[in-house]
Structure formats: C-alpha cells, structure tokens
Amino acid sequence: MPRYAQLVMGPAGSGKSTYCSTMVQHAESLNRSVQVVNLDPAAEYFNYPVMADIRELIQVDDVMEDDSLRFGPNGGLVFCMEYFANNFDWLEESLGHVEDDYILFDCPGQIELYTHLPVMRQLVEQLQQWEFRVCGVFLVDSQFMVESFKFISGVMAALSAMVTLEIPQVNIMTKMDLLGPKAKKEIEKYLDPDMYSMMEDNSECFRSKKFKKLNKAICGLIDDYSMVRFLPFDRTDEEGVNIVLQNIDFSIQYGEDLEVKEPKEVDEEQPNLNYDDIFQDKVSS
Template structure:
C-alpha cells in the first residue's frame, strides 16, 4: 500500500482533491482507498473508506475538557496516535494499491506537531509521500508566492518524505496570473526579478536572501497546476505519485 498525505493551508482544496484524485486513479483500474484524518471536519465531499472520526469524538473532547476549537483539534490529533493500528487494520482489509490521506483543515495542527509525522510513518510503514497544495491565491503577488514556498519547504523539512508541490484551484486564476505563475515555477530568475521589483515596505534584503536560500535548496522544483473542478493536472499528479512510489521508497 502506497500512501499520499495531502497537506496545505485551510481551504486549499485538500478534501476536494482527495475526491477528484480518487476518481482519477480508480478510472485507470487501480484500487485506491481514502482515509480522513481530520477529526473535527463536519462535512466531506467524499465518503472516506476509513475515518478517524470513528475513533475520536471531537465534540466530546470539547465538552469533557472544556476546550476551544483549536485545543480540541490538537487533543484529537494527538489522541488519534493510539488508533493507528486499528486504522491500518481497516486499510489492510481493503487492500488498496494507493491510500489518499486527507489531513486537518488547519495544516499546522497536523504538519507542525510531532503526532503528524508519527502518524504518517507508522500508518504507512514509511511508505508515503506528501502532496503540498499551494492555494492559487498565493500567486497574486511574488511575495505571497515566496511565503508559500517557505511553507512548502517547512513541510518537507518536517516530514523528510518525497514531496509533490501543486498550485491548487488553478481554474480560479486569471490568464495573465496563471501564465506569470508558470514562468515563476519554470524559471527562478523570473520570480526573483518580479519579487525584487515588487514594492515591499519591510525587510526586502532579508526577504531576498530567504528567496535565494530557498532557490538554492531547490524548493521551487516542479509545481503541478491542479484543479479539482476541471481535472487539470490530475494525470500529472498521479504520474508523480506513481514515480515516487516506484522509485524505491515503496519496498
């Protein structure tokens, strides 16, 4: 079983992509299962095969411990660690080739807590990749895009797993922003030039160095422009997931 953990800021389209990518993969006669790891989600656009909400009662945590929404989410994610075995057993029974994993809406609750990485590696026996969704809204300004590059890198640094970067909801992009975004992702020099000519009031020098460091590390890499609405990029995304898993990480 090969796992892909979808991560990205709240509203970046993770849950919707689980649905559209599941449909894309299963249309090629490959079996795929979905796992929801968001204990607090009220509604999902798909019906998960395995669901952390069957094990964790978010509302009960709110009531019993008088927690606010964020505290309850943190407690829920931490508590889900003790149900990894059961969720894995459920997945083993399904026996799908791929498992698409939906993570909590607010990514910091999963991506930046040790529970997140622990869950990812234990559930998958280390056989996973991360898919980072950069909401297309972050293509509006060069500095916005640099900030999402930082976020992407921070996820990669925490999970130490092969990562695929996507610009999600790309159907929402006006043509000129889409094309400029393509240039940025294909050639760092375009991004650097646009970034330097953007009028910014704070710490341009520091930001420039941060950008250079990011480019040096190779964070820009390849971005796939995806849309769950039009299906754009889903073939590429699936091909990348296959490539990673056939590249030796999935023994």
C-alpha cells in the same frame, strides 16, 4: 508487495477534500483502485467514500464540549490528533492488510501539525512500518499565491512540511480552474520560481529596507536548494490531473515491478495546457 500512500496536506481551504475526490474519480477512469481515509476530526462534509474516518475514533466537537478539557477549535484538533497518534491500532485495523493498497489520507488543515508538532511524523513512521511508500502532497490555493509575499509564505510552509516529514513531496497549486486567463499567465512564474528575480518585484515585501536582508536570505535559501516547485491542478483538466498523479506515482515508484516510468512531459501543442514546460522535473524529494 509494498503499499502506497499520499498524505494530502495544506492550509485550511486549500482544496484537500476536492483533490481527494478528483483523484478518486480519475483513478476510476483508469481502472485503478484508490481509497481515501479522512484524518480531519473537524470535517463536516466530503463528497467521496471513505474506507476509514477518524471521527469514528474522536471528534473535535466532543473534545470542545468536555468541560474538563476546555479546548477551543485549534486546541481541540491538536488534542484529537495526539489521541489518534496514541491509537494507531485503530488505523491499522481500519486499513487491513491488503497488498498493493493505494490510499489517500485527507489530513487536517492546521499548519502546526506539519511544522513543529510530531503527530504527522509519527504517522509517516508508522505507515512505513506497515510497508507503505509515502508521498507528501502539499496543496496551496493558487488564488492566494498571486503576490510575491504571499507566495513566499506558502513556499516556506511547504518547505517546513518537507523538512519535518522527510519523505518525497509534490507541491501543488490548486483551484487553477477558478483563475481567468490573465491570472493563469501571471501565476506561471510562481510554478517554478526564480527567487532572485522576485527580488526585483515592486511589492511591499521587497521594498522594505528593514527586512531587505531577511527577505534576501529567505529567497536565497529557496533558490539555492531548488527544493520547492509547484504543479498546477485544474480539476476540470483530465490530462493535467493525470500528470500530477504520474509525478506522485514516480516519487513512490508505484508499479515499479511492471516498469519504471518517468513522469509524462507536456505536449506543448495540446489544447488547454499552455504552461510551457512547467510540468518537467517537478518532484521534490
């Protein structure tokens, strides 16, 4: 039987550890077994049990304290991840060989790991050799995405990870529970964006004549291929969390030996879910 994995990615502070903790609690309520592996060698705290912790293999602080290396925080983290890539046998031993595993990999926040460094691609290929079906889960902070130029930056980061890893990817806007009603309404247009409409935005990003052609080309790339959409993630909304999990399960066909199911659509009459069809067709692959 296949095994299943989520690579939980995103910039520092985007809510990766909170996402993992919420998913573990939600899975328990569904009587599902979900395990977490910490792959952040700089992690200081997380409030969920782990089946494996990369800090048992290598830690950023130890690398930075090595006078022969003289790395700072970012260089130290890249060194740790490259060391990890050369020691996948540690991960294989930690994971064991249990069929039907469902594992969340809580990844570091350095964006270069998902853009131009080969480490995460090597991890994906190794997991696939171990018969894992892997889905990328790319998180962005909803509080960061409320302006068009910031949104485009987040979209390009998500798109870069998608192109680099070549696996199904679900993009998520986190911390929706921290937004007020007005901000939630405002952010709806960013969940399933119409990039050409954003060209009419009055932000400085689109007023600049110098970069107008570049901005138009970027918006066209995103819009023409329709590759990046977002699901809202409110950790206090059990139904919303379940919809996110259903979309991810669908992308890796979790439980397909029982019955293949389409992701659940939102009932517009449900309370606390007034996003108007934003959950439909959100899986990017």
